[in-house]
């Protein structure tokens with residue numbers, strides 16, 4: 378369900394345990410940039426909501442015998458018995474034209490709380506499978522998604538041949554395996570490398586770079602006929618440093 382005929386909606390799913398962190402400041406900056414671009418912004422703050430990340434049989438009521446998580450998800454979607462919080466988050470996900478996953482890079486991936494959000498909310502039968510297919514036939518086809526994150530390591534470590542390896546290599550499981558799998562077109566990620574090492578002025582400049590990058594992504598995520606004339610394509614997006 379697209380809301381572009383009304384006001385475009387962005388859903389930010391944020392996963393950082395510290396309200397004073399750079400990641401949280403980055404998320405707040407991105408939310409304001411989206412509002413300034415005309416979006417209605419919905420935020421799910423996983424830590425402050427106390428999100429339970431573990432997918433297990435308990436959320437499906439009594440399950441006799443062999444527990445098959447995706448079969449249970451599909452059944453629960455069909456008979457309207459999804460866990461109430463999962464149902465609420467799924468409805469907000471389906472209503473959003475743009476999904477932003479906001480997090481610090483932990484072990485070359487998303488924090489467990491965010492991985493568990495995907496486990497529980499990207500339900501079979503609700504976003505793929507069942508009445509939906511995969512990729513271009515999945516429920517979120519035609520919508521956009523982007524990653525907004527911070528790292529501990531410096532940018533040069535993540536270039537091809539760098540000490541930590543190419544960022545593209547370990548974004549692939551998230552971009553392809555999670556986001557494109559359920560139908561999204563994936564926008565260029567917005568990354569701040571090593572914010573812990575920034576002085577105050579550098580931190581302010583980094584947040585300004587985030588604001589500019591998200592503003593461009595916001596324009597790109599709009600339908601072509603609704604974009605401002607200065608909107609640039611994804612490959613021209615700067616990456617916040």
Ligand SMILES: Cc1cc2nc3c(=O)[nH]c(=O)nc-3n(C[C@H](O)[C@H](O)[C@H](O)COP(=O)(O)O)c2cc1C
Pocket residue numbers: 393398399400401480481482483484485486527528529530572573
């Ligand atoms: C459990 C854990 C795992 C981490 N793994 C990585 C990693 O794989 N790569 C990296 O560059 N930094 C890693 N870091 C460092 C964080 O990415 C970094 O501290 C954070 O992005 C800084 O942003 P913040 O100040 O908002 O937390 C890790 C930190 C923690 C706590």
